[in-house]
Amino acid sequence: MQKSECHGGVQLRNRVTGNCDQRISSSTQIKNRTTFQRSKSSSSTSSPESTRKHPRPSDKLNPKTINPFGEQSRAPSAFAAIYSKxxxxxxxxxxxxxxxxxxxxPPENLPFDPLLITLAEGLRETKHPYTFVSKEGFRELLLVQGAADKAVPLLPRLIPVLKAALAHSDDEVFERGLNALVQLSVVVGPSLNDHLKHLLTSLSKRLRDKKFKEPITSALQKLEQHGGSGSLIIIKAKIPTYCSICC
Structure with missing residues (x-):
């Protein structure tokens, strides 16, 4: 009787032990399978090919673009392009x-059209050597013999370009435009009067700046000097505070 009970107890312990071993073995297999799946998932995620095949949703919302205001993407100005060529x-x-x-x-052998206009457009440049080439080229071209006959027909196209320089926010550009206007007035004289009103608005605005009061006043006096009495009427209409050189 005792042997039977002992034998039954042994069988029960073996059965329990076997079940426990099976559970441990199953748990180990599940753990190994999970570890393998994680490793496989990690390797597939880090793979460049996998990344390319499965782009992130945010990529559609944030495409790679070139900064349109970057230094490299800026196209050269018209004057710079012409000069470089x-x-x-x-x-x-x-x-x-x-x-x-x-x-x-020799500059006197050069046609003013379109060279004088191109040089006037260069007055709006802000980088060297374009700044010097444009202002000095404009000045020297107007000094040649017969400059008036060549410049007067170009006034309808020159005035908008000079107006753009005078309306520029850069102080040095404005000064170059102002000097060019005086140089042109010396050459074409009263022929400038018909276009003068288009330029005086910018001068009137700059007069509010104390540092430009003297150079603008001097320029207006030269415009009156070379434009005659007709220019004085136009100047006074736009800038009532202007005092004539005849006073």
Missing amino acids: GGIPCRLVHGSVKHRLQWEC
């Missing part, structure tokens, strides 16, 4: 004291 028949010569222009041929 040799469209301006002069080059800057750097001197130890000051710079100068070297013309490919």
Whole structure:
């Protein structure tokens, strides 16, 4: 009787032990399977091919773009492009004291159309050497013999360009435009009067700035001097505070 009970107890313990071993074995298999799946998932996620095949939803909302205002994406200005292609028949010569222009041929032999207009457009440049080439080229071209006959027919196209320079927010651009206007007035004289009203608005606005009061007043006096009595009427209509040189 005792042997039977003992034998039954042994069988029960073996059965329990076997069940326990099976549970441990099953648990180990599940753990190994889970670890393998995680490893597989991790490797597939880190794979470049997998990343390319499954783009993130945010990629559609944030596409890669080039900054349109970046320095490299900025197209050169019209004057800079023309100058770089040799469209301006002069080059800057750097001197130890000051710079100068070297013309490919005598300026008096050059056609003013479209060279004078192109140089006037360059007055709005803000980078070297374009700033110097445009202002000096404009000045030297107007000094040649017969400049008036060549410049007067171009006034309807020159005035909008000078107006843009005078309305520019950059102070140096404005000063170059103001000097160019005076230089043009010296050459064309009263022929400028018909276009003068289009330029005086910008001068009137700049007069509010104390640092420009003197140079603008001086420019207006020269416009009156070379434009005659007709220019005075136009100037006074736009700038009532202007005092004539005849006073």
